[in-house]
Amino acid sequence: MKKRCISVALVLVMIIAITGCGKKSSSGGSKSDSDLKVDTSENTGDNKVNEDFSKNVNVNRASDYAKNELQLPIEGIGRGISTEVKADKEYKIVVMTRNSTNPYMVGMWAGGAQAGEDMGTDVQTLAPATQDSIEEQVTIMESLIEQDADAFVIHPSDSKGIQPVVDAANEKGIPVVAIGTAPETGAFMRTGVDYYETGYLVTKELCEAAGGKGKAIVLEGPAGVQNMEERKAGILDAIKEYPEVEVIASQTANCKRAEGMQVMENLLQGEKTADELTIVASCNDEMAIGAIQALKAQNVEGVFVGGADASKDATQAVKDGDLYVTYNTDPYGSTYLAVAYLVEYLNNGTLPEEYFVPFPAERHDPLITSKNVDEYMNDFKWYD
Incomplete structure (x- = not known):
């Protein structure tokens, strides 16, 4: 037809x-x-x-x-x-x-x-x-x-x-x-x-990997977009279950890789951020990959990064050991x-x-x- x-x-x-x-x-x-x-x-x-x-x-x-x-x-x-x-x-x-x-x-x-x-x-x-x-x-x-x-x-x-x-x-x-x-x-x-569930489960996995302690950065989706707000709520609720995990920044990168890299570069300029950071919870894979690029450029290691979508690039990043976890949104x-x-x-x-x-x-x-x-x-x- x-x-x-x-x-x-x-x-x-x-x-x-x-x-x-x-x-x-x-x-x-x-x-x-x-x-x-x-x-x-x-x-x-x-x-x-x-x-x-x-x-x-x-x-x-x-x-x-x-x-x-x-x-x-x-x-x-x-x-x-x-x-x-x-x-x-x-x-x-x-x-x-x-x-x-x-x-x-x-x-x-x-x-x-x-x-x-x-x-x-x-x-x-x-x-x-x-x-x-x-x-x-x-x-x-x-x-x-x-x-x-x-x-x-x-x-x-x-x-x-x-x-x-x-x-x-x-x-x-x-x-x-x-x-x-x-x-x-x-x-x-x-x-x-269920976008809340995706954010919650991915962030729980990150917090467990980090031993339930350290500093966290949240990369948000576009402000006011319903599904991204739901995912961010799941991320923040998961972190609340770990009293020794502190959110030091929560900022939008509009679900884009380039913006994820730029936002992370800027945040890493903060005093002691690079030394204390253990978790980056991103509302999608594209921002997470951008964050990883920024971390690598500044030789920051030991940070557990999570995203969502399980895209081609993201799953390759998991296989390469750069992205710790993603969620298959299919x-x-x-x-x-x-x-x-x-x-x-x-x-x-x-x-x-x-x-x-x-x-x-x-x-x-x-x-x-x-x-x-x-x-x-x-x-x-x-x-x-």
């Missing part, structure tokens, strides 16, 4: 040719007829499926059941993910990311494309031309709503800024899955990782999972059992260290 092209002002468009149905899993975990369903015979007008399903739920934390026991409509993680879910007809599902350059976003695009191929439907991948522009993300969604998109998977730059256009999708009965940053209301479901697999849930709903109205279904979660052993990095790189990685 061949994708339809869309002209959207100021938008980068990747159109991926879909050649047919691909892999099947032996037990894809599809829900039975007894599962919760809604009537989709009139999927326009005052259908509030998104709003009704996400109302009065915690958009930031996942339940223990969702993390460990909930049956998923897919098998595997990373590039090994597969499903038995098939589209009853060709739907138009849009995957919209914050930008098209960050490794995480690139992973989302690839996962969406593979999901479309495997499930036999049209998945289109889009991002704003101006990186992280919420205004352009809104324009993209407005245009696609008017062009009768069937569903959205979104990674918005701002939870409040995206809200009006999510409301517009609600008014037309179009389901919206949020990955990363979720709108306050109106999402059909949320997937991707944007490829989480986007694939989001499409599977949407196809199930578009086929017959099947709703997810829970609003927030984290992926990967505890069941997937997401912490990547020197102990399991080879296995991850060989069998479970999400990057190409």
